[in-house]
Amino acid sequence: MSGGLVLYDLPGPRARRRQTMLAIVAGIAVLGVIALVLYRLNQQGQFAAQLWDPLVNPSDKDFSAVWSLIGNGLANTMKAAALAITFSLSVGTVIGVARLMLGKWSRMPVVGFIELFRGLPVVISIFFASRVLPDMGVNLSNWPGGEGLWFVVIGLTAYNSVILAEILRSGVNALPKGQREAASAIGLSGMQTMGLILLPQAVRIMLPALISQLVVILKDTSLAAVLGVYPELLNSAKYIYLNLNNPIQSLIVVGTIFVVINWTLSQLAGWVEQRLSRSTRSPGEETDDEAHYIIDTAEMRQ
Amino acid sequence: MDAVTENFDLFLSGYWTSLKICLIALIGSLVIGTIIAAFRVSPVAPLRWAGTTYVTMVRNAPLTVLLFFFAFGLPEIGIRGSYWLFGISALIIYTSAFVCEALRAGINSVSSGQAEAARAIGLPFVATLREVILPQAFRTSVPPLGSVLIAMFKNSAVLGAFGVGGDLFSVSETLTSARGYAATPVLVGVAVGYLLITLPAGAFLAFLERKTAILR
Numbered sequence: 001m002s003g004g005l006v007l008y009d010l011p012g013p014r015a016r017r018r019q020t021m022l023a024i025v026a027g028i029a030v031l032g033v034i035a036l037v038l039y040r041l042n043q044q045g046q047f048a049a050q051l052w053d054p055l056v057n058p059s060d061k062d063f064s065a066v067w068s069l070i071g072n073g074l075a076n077t078m079k080a081a082a083l084a085i086t087f088s089l090s091v092g093t094v095i096g097v098a099r100l101m102l103g104k105w106s107r108m109p110v111v112g113f114i115e116l117f118r119g120l121p122v123v124i125s126i127f128f129a130s131r132v133l134p135d136m137g138v139n140l141s142n143w144p145g146g147e148g149l150w151f152v153v154i155g156l157t158a159y160n161s162v163i164l165a166e167i168l169r170s171g172v173n174a175l176p177k178g179q180r181e182a183a184s185a186i187g188l189s190g191m192q193t194m195g196l197i198l199l200p201q202a203v204r205i206m207l208p209a210l211i212s213q214l215v216v217i218l219k220d221t222s223l224a225a226v227l228g229v230y231p232e233l234l235n236s237a238k239y240i241y242l243n244l245n246n247p248i249q250s251l252i253v254v255g256t257i258f259v260v261i262n263w264t265l266s267q268l269a270g271w272v273e274q275r276l277s278r279s280t281r282s283p284g285e286e287t288d289d290e291a292h293y294i295i296d297t298a299e300m301r302q
Numbered sequence: 303m304d305a306v307t308e309n310f311d312l313f314l315s316g317y318w319t320s321l322k323i324c325l326i327a328l329i330g331s332l333v334i335g336t337i338i339a340a341f342r343v344s345p346v347a348p349l350r351w352a353g354t355t356y357v358t359m360v361r362n363a364p365l366t367v368l369l370f371f372f373a374f375g376l377p378e379i380g381i382r383g384s385y386w387l388f389g390i391s392a393l394i395i396y397t398s399a400f401v402c403e404a405l406r407a408g409i410n411s412v413s414s415g416q417a418e419a420a421r422a423i424g425l426p427f428v429a430t431l432r433e434v435i436l437p438q439a440f441r442t443s444v445p446p447l448g449s450v451l452i453a454m455f456k457n458s459a460v461l462g463a464f465g466v467g468g469d470l471f472s473v474s475e476t477l478t479s480a481r482g483y484a485a486t487p488v489l490v491g492v493a494v495g496y497l498l499i500t501l502p503a504g505a506f507l508a509f510l511e512r513k514t515a516i517l518r
Contacts, residue, residue, distance in 0.1 A: 019345055019346065022345075023347050027347075027348035029348075030351075040379055041379060115504070116497065119496065119497045119500035120456075120493055120496060121457070121460070121496055123459045123471070124489070127471075131485035132486050135485050135486050136486070219362075219363075219364035220364070222364040222367060223364075223460065225366060226366050226460060237370070241374070247371075247375050248379070251374070251375055255367045258363050262361075262362035263358060266362065
């Protein structure tokens, strides 16, 4: 069922009049709330030029410094997210394949590993990496990008690799049984079946879920600002408003950057999903619905 | 492991605070999430737009940005409160967007024939929803709702890292920074604390998922 239209009848003249009335009332209510917020902001002087100018007015003296900070933070966020998704993908593939291919007993440690890191809050994984690794004598400070970056990447990878492993597994399990049987019939070994037949198809079904996971990773990089371990985008905002005393304005700008990037990625995921389900649809095939299910749960996960 | 046994009462009170945060956030986000979901399927266009905008903005912004906005932005416009209040409010707002999407996905999964049949026997919008669609939608919503709530429990750790005092995560900061315990045993203790909730909850959810699974 898509769209709300099925839930109610096509309105007749009376219902249409009533709905128009309701729409007007609701519209006024929504506008009223917005106006109230704007009024409140204005009353408290939050539209003052000195608060906004460093962010929006190129001729302001702080403008270039502010935006180079934001640019830096954004670059660092992207760097951490890109590294985290790369590592998560490779580690996740190994874990996922291990879980799929090992026997009932020998895959126990893998299942334990997955459950362990899936149940742990990401903020703890990152905190863990930043406190426990140095205690254990692991020195990351001369790694490229500095240790803060690697604390974030390690923490994010610990969580997201097991999530991607599970997405991969449901992707493989969603494939029709005939794929595996046909691969065995032409004499492929278990590893060959996985690598040549199952994984490529699973990755295809999973592509939207993978993109959605990227949104989760991007959002989670900002946990570094709370822990104070890595100068990413939100940290830049913090630095800006601590100096210019404009938290609302800086956070709106940085929040908007996050929303725009993540919204674009979500749209991309939706678009890829639509394309895939159009091209793979054939009568009686179940994989499409399964793929939808995977994506639904992936989006909820955060 | 002395760090854990010696400070067991601190761990317990941290645990209790975390659970309290989650209980409040659970109720708040279910209420707000349901209202927003109702907005998003309603026949009134402005409400649909408002709901969609809300979900798009909240879901794509990190929880941390919301937390910062509540804790440091709101006082600027004269809304005063404790970190505790701001922290829970941010968690509620953040979670409600996902609750809304879980419910809406449930509503969308009910086949359109059900709604058409309900309308054919003359049920109006509210009765169609209440008698026919929602009971079925709820079953489908259970697994994603469960995942959202487990995620919420894990997200409550962010509040602790942020400085909302007394919860399970902040126990680790208190013990390692203020009292000088070694980080590893304390953090293992905190991690086990979270796993004690998330693992059984996840297992129960999987069980529930099998129980409520229906063929369509």
